[in-house]
Amino acid sequence: MLLSPNDILLFLSFALLTGVALWLLLRPLRGEALAPGASRGDSEVALYRDQLEEIGRDLERGVIGETEAESARLEVSRRLLAADEEREKTGRTEAADPRWRKGTALLLALAVPALALGVYLAEGSPGMKGQPFAERLSVPPEELPLEGLVLRIERHLKQQPDDLRGWELVAPVYLQLGRFEEAANAWTRAMLAGGVTAGR
The missing domain is CATH 1.25.40 (Serine Threonine Protein Phosphatase 5, Tetratricopeptide repeat)
Structure with a gap:
């Protein structure tokens, strides 16, 4: 069956739409998608370190007493350790991620076009004459x-x-x-x- 220029244009449009849909599906599976979580962990650690320095400065200026400073240091240190532990855990998860992400991405890249083509050939009418x-x-x-x-x-x-x-x-x-x-x-x-x- 010879394809007319309109048919070729239609199939190219379908291919383009399939490509866009795949790109949108695969985008969250890229490694960079987890970067915000990692940067959040880094920012929390940096925040608690700044708080420890601030407590030291407040103590030197005499704004707080030694007892309050020690109590505040203990609380901020506890939070700093928890945030650092969470950041390391996120890093380990990210290191383990690429294998399943690549597998899922490959599965989607093959399954979406195959499913779309199968449904179109089964339910559509590719040989039907155009009717304005x-x-x-x-x-x-x-x-x-x-x-x-x-x-x-x-x-x-x-x-x-x-x-x-x-x-x-x-x-x-x-x-x-x-x-x-x-x-x-x-x-x-x-x-x-x-x-x-x-x-x-």
Whole structure:
């Protein structure tokens, strides 16, 4: 089967969309994705070290006494040790991560396009002839679905906005489709074109 330029363009668009979807799926699996967690651990450690220095400065200036300084040092040191331990644990997790990340990334890179192609070939219609919208509306009225009939009447009413019969036909259909505002507008246009009657 020979592909037309439009078919080639369509398949290239699908390939591009698949590539973008894969990039978005694989992005969190890259090693850099865990960098924020590591930097957070570093910043916590730096913060507690700064607090220890601040306690020393406060003690020298006489803002706090020796007992308060010692108590504050113990509390900040405890938090510093916990933050340092957490940072090391995060580092070990990151070191172990690449193997499963690479495996998951490879699985996604192969599975997503294969699944998309399988679903398209099973459920889609790759060999179906293109049918422009104008051609679909040009069939006899009895072959059109209700929405197609409404579209045809709407196109007619755009060209002939004073066609009373068109407004009277489309207004009840709008009601049937639940398009109440458009139904009210259609009845108003019918009354403007043909006068106010009990039915309208």
